[in-house]
Amino acid sequence: MLVCDHKKPPPSDQLHSDTPNGAPVKNPSQNVPPVTRPAGRFRYRRAAWDLFGYTRVSTAAQSLDGQIDALVGAGADERWIVRETGSGRRDDRPELTALLEQLRGGDTLVVVRLDRLGRSAAHLAGLVRDLDERGVTLRSLTEALDTATPAGRFVVHVLAAMAQMEADLIRERTLDGLAAARARGRVGGRPRVMTQEKIAAARSALDDGQPLASVARVLGVSESSIRRHVPRTTDVSAAV
Known part of the structure; x- marks a missing residue:
């Protein structure tokens, strides 16, 4: 008499298993992608562990x-x-x-x-x-x-x-330095381009009829600086 050996089919999660003893292998189609938060402007995709x-x-x-x-x-x-x-x-x-x-x-x-x-x-x-x-x-x-x-x-x-x-020390040192400079007759800030000597020389040259451009070139300053420091300056070359 012919006897057939019918075996129970393995569970579906054990199909295509390559592990010893038929250990179950997770079906790749059942993989669930990890939850990530929106990347926004960040150039990389956010990691799950943050x-x-x-x-x-x-x-x-x-x-x-x-x-x-x-x-x-x-x-x-x-x-x-x-x-x-x-x-x-x-x-x-x-x-x-x-x-x-x-x-x-x-x-x-x-x-x-x-x-x-x-x-x-x-x-x-x-x-x-x-x-x-x-x-x-x-x-x-x-x-x-x-x-x-x-x-x-x-x-x-x-x-x-x-x-x-640190902020208090910087402020304190700054105030001490300014006070020491004032005590020595020095005033902080950008040095003045037009000194009293240059102002007097510019006024004298302009009163003598020298062109504004020539006076500015000789004194090494801009024409606007002379106009600012010598009131009612008239450019003789422009008036002619």
């Missing part, structure tokens, strides 16, 4: 590799690390500006050192305070700063106090 890095060097001759390696070692994906070349004292840093505009509450910004972000203590304190108010965490590897921790929030307040102190 961890972004920022690197900067002052000149093109310098390399960003060291900073990138450090950020990757800290958990940042190299695809979400923004690179920029430019002095930290410049206000126009488009890559940093675009990144800051796209950061949202719950995001984390990682840098190797705080000086990669700020031009001065005042600028850095303002930037850190803005990120904190928006719910964005800032991490700096060198300073071991993490604004998500109580110690990190304390550093934010210290930076703000340092920025205020």
Whole structure:
């Protein structure tokens, strides 16, 4: 008698399985794309983990590799690390500006050192305070700063106090310097082009009938400067 060995067909999720012991393999057609937020002006598609890095060097001759390696070692994906070349004292840093505009509450910004972000203590304190108010965490590897921790929030307040102190010291030094200059008979500001000697020479030459253009050329000043300092100046050459 012929006996047929009927086996139960495998589940559909085990079809085309290449793994040992028939381990189930997820059907590629069932893959669900990860949820991403709108990219906006950000040049890269947002990552699901919302961890972004920022690197900067002052000149093109310098390399960003060291900073990138450090950020990757800290958990940042190299695809979400923004690179920029430019002095930290410049206000126009488009890559940093675009990144800051796209950061949202719950995001984390990682840098190797705080000086990669700020031009001065005042600028850095303002930037850190803005990120904190928006719910964005800032991490700096060198300073071991993490604004998500109580110690990190304390550093934010210290930076703000340092920025205020820096501004007060600059103002105090400026006022002291101006007072010292006035005590020595010096007045701040741009030096005057027309000194009293030049004004007297211009008035005398013009009274003698010399053309305004010639007087200005001899004195090394513009005709408008002479008109400003010698009232009712008449250009003899133009009147003829």
